[in-house]
Amino acid sequence: MAVNLEFENKLWEMADKLRGNIQPSDYKSVILGLIFLKYISDSFEDKYNELVAEGEGFEEDRDAYLADNVFFVPPSARWEFIKKNAKQVTIGQIIDDAMIAIERENRNLRGVLPKNYARPELDKTKLGELIDLFSFNLGSKESKAQDILGRVYEYFLGKFGSSEGEFYTPPSIVKLLVGMIEPYKGRVYDPCCGSGGMFVQSQRFVEEHQGRKDDIHIFGQEYTATTWRLCKMNLAI
Incomplete structure (x- = not known):
């Protein structure tokens, strides 16, 4: 398995929690949304604690987060609040409301x-x-x-597949392709962009070669709406 994340062993447990409740091909949609929420909340919390330590009272200042390319997460969408209410019968609506609140605070995520x-x-x-x-x-x-x-996303496609014929290009292949095209500047186009791995790897290539991210522009197409949203989420973080 190409995925080598420190929480990979948790992914199977997560899938097991959903077993018999929804279709296996839908596991990734449920879990990826929560991972996104956890990711931006953890990033926000790190920055929040840093601002508190500075003692200048900017911990609720949206601009202080924007300056460091960190999403501002409103109180009702922070993971601490989500976890506190995990046992409530309204937890589904609480999560939906959290997503709406994040979209409201971060314009480039609206509708995603x-x-x-x-x-x-x-x-x-x-x-x-x-x-x-x-x-x-x-x-x-x-x-x-x-x-x-x-x-x-790769993990769940590998484990459970998809009824929509989705396939994930392994990171090693994506890295090879990016190394061949050497996207120092110009346009990067992926006609089947999936979760946006080609774009993420291109950005990484530029950073590793001390280039400027503003020198490349990305364009992509994706047939499946859910995967398109995943790509937008992936690029956002």
């Missing part, structure tokens, strides 16, 4: 985040138990350096 956790077929007890499994920190520098969403 999943907001279907309140749907009847998603068992709320299992959803709460799923949230309890998120004991790992995704805001660390190590996590930020990885294509987190793309690699989790």
Whole structure:
């Protein structure tokens, strides 16, 4: 398995929580949305604690986060609040409201985040138990350096496949392709962009070669709406 994340052993437990409740091909949609929420919340919390330590009262100042390319996460969308309410029967709606709040605060995410956790077929007890499994920190520098969403997406496609014929290009192949095209500047186009791995790897290539990210422009197409949203989420973080 190409995925080598410190929380990989948790992914199977997460899938197991959803077993018998929804279709296996839908596991990734539920879990990826929560991982995104956890990721931006952990990143926000790290910056929040840093601002508190500085003692200048900027910990609730949106611009202080924007300056460091960190999403501002409103109180009702922070992971601490989500986890505190994990056992509530309204947890699905709480998560949907959190996604809406994040989109409201961050314009480039509007219409992108999943907001279907309140749907009847998603068992709320299992959803709460799923949230309890998120004991790992995704805001660390190590996590930020990885294509987190793309690699989790790869994991679930590999384990459970998809009824829509989706396939994931292994990171090693993507890295090889990027190394061949050497995107120092210009346009990068991926006609089947999936979770955006080609774009993430291109950005990494530029950074590793001391280039400027502003010198490349990315363009992509994706047939599946859910995967397109995942790509937007992946690029956002």
